[in-house]
Amino acid sequence: MAKKIPEIPAASLADIAFMLLIFFLVTTTMDVDSGLERRLPPMPPEDQNDQDTPPIKERNVFVVLVNANDQLLVEGEPLEVDQLRDKAKEFMANPNDSETLPEKNYKEVPYFGNIGISKGVISLQNDRGTSYGTYLAVQNELVGAINDLREELAEQKFGKTYDKLEGDQQDAIKEIYPSKISEAEPKKVGGK
Amino acid sequence: MSKFRKEGSKDLPPISTASLPDIVFMLLFFFMVSTTMREVTLKVQIHVPEATELSKLEKKSLVSYIYVGEPQKQFQKVFGSEPRIQLNDQFSQPEDILDFITAEREARDEAEVPMMITSLKVDEFAKMGIVSDIKQELRKASALHINYSSRKKSVAE
Numbered sequence: 037m038a039k040k041i042p043e044i045p046a047a048s049l050a051d052i053a054f055m056l057l058i059f060f061l062v063t064t065t066m067d068v069d070s071g072l073e074r075r076l077p078p079m080p081p082e083d084q085n086d087q088d089t090p091p092i093k094e095r096n097v098f099v100v101l102v103n104a105n106d107q108l109l110v111e112g113e114p115l116e117v118d119q120l121r122d123k124a125k126e127f128m129a130n131p132n133d134s135e136t137l138p139e140k141n142y143k144e145v146p147y148f149g150n151i152g153i154s155k156g157v158i159s160l161q162n163d164r165g166t167s168y169g170t171y172l173a174v175q176n177e178l179v180g181a182i183n184d185l186r187e188e189l190a191e192q193k194f195g196k197t198y199d200k201l202e203g204d205q206q207d208a209i210k211e212i213y214p215s216k217i218s219e220a221e222p223k224k225v226g227g228k
Numbered sequence: 229m230s231k232f233r234k235e236g237s238k239d240l241p242p243i244s245t246a247s248l249p250d251i252v253f254m255l256l257f258f259f260m261v262s263t264t265m266r267e268v269t270l271k272v273q274i275h276v277p278e279a280t281e282l283s284k285l286e287k288k289s290l291v292s293y294i295y296v297g298e299p300q301k302q303f304q305k306v307f308g309s310e311p312r313i314q315l316n317d318q319f320s321q322p323e324d325i326l327d328f329i330t331a332e333r334e335a336r337d338e339a340e341v342p343m344m345i346t347s348l349k350v351d352e353f354a355k356m357g358i359v360s361d362i363k364q365e366l367r368k369a370s371a372l373h374i375n376y377s378s379r380k381k382s383v384a385e
Binding site for chain 2: 053071072172
């Protein structure tokens with residue numbers, strides 16, 4: 037008869053597992069990274085002159101300036117950050133085809149037929165002394181304005197939220213409300 | 229009357245701890261799956277701003293991080309209290325970004341390179357001057373897809 041092997045004590049297993057657990061608790065992070073996604077423009081080719089770029093009509097440009105004291109100047113008048121979204125939406129949508137707001141380019145878009153697409157461009161310029169918090173708040177409002185418009189159009193045309201649409205439906209809406217935010221290189225004007 | 233026998237006359241049997249390892253292992257696996265390893269030690273203080281139009285960073289392996297903020301207390305004697313750039317584990321200059329991006333690219337598969345995202349973790353009170361320098365360097369490195377790291381704004385209305 038074979039000798040009975042004594043059972044391995046399992047009492048210390050808990051201690052070992054606790055040690056591992058604490059190690060992982062200390063060395064890992066749990067936060068989900070999220071943020072505002074943007075694309076930078078590529079570097080211009082070196083042989084490009086300023087004359088090559090076609091001039092843009094003033095009515096088609098939505099100028100947002102931020103100075104070193106974190107104050108906003110939108111289309112020539114001072115504005116608060118929380119008013120910016122409505123102003124940008126009005127500019128991009130131009131519902132009444134107003135003379136002062138951007139022109140529209142009529143074009144065939146799937147699902148929508150012949151529809152006017154705004155030629156508007158949002159131009160953002162900040163100072164080197166602008167604080168990053170303000171800059172991001174402004175960016176957030178501008179991106180939010182375009183997202184809001186897309187959301188409204190999706191709701192009106194398809195009766196669904198933008199996220200739930202099919203790929204080609206999303207593309208059609210993206211074509212009508214493109215995300216045209218251009219950033220000028222910052223100027224150093226006063227301040228430190 | 230046996231139901232009303234005096235309490236305490238019998239010792240309670242000890243609670244069995246045989247299932248304790250199982251419970252702890254369950255916790256351990258939960259944390260191993262739901263968390264990510266901390267890769268760098270932060271040498272700068274960062275309090276990212278709030279925003280509403282957020283998108284999540286899906287693939288952690290494709291993200292490279294650039295940190296900008298005030299150096300932490302113990303480094304302030306050497307590096308001052310102006311916001312600085314941190315790449316990997318050290319303080320850097322904007323000119324180092326080009327090398328950093330190249331190194332990050334070489335560490336990844338060739339097929340994954342176009343999908344790489346650079347996440348900028350910048351302190352709320354840093355000035356735009358330093359951020360613009362970084363953006364210019366990123367444009368030079370043609371790492372154009374960026375993400376301004378921010379927290380979800382709690383809607384107070």
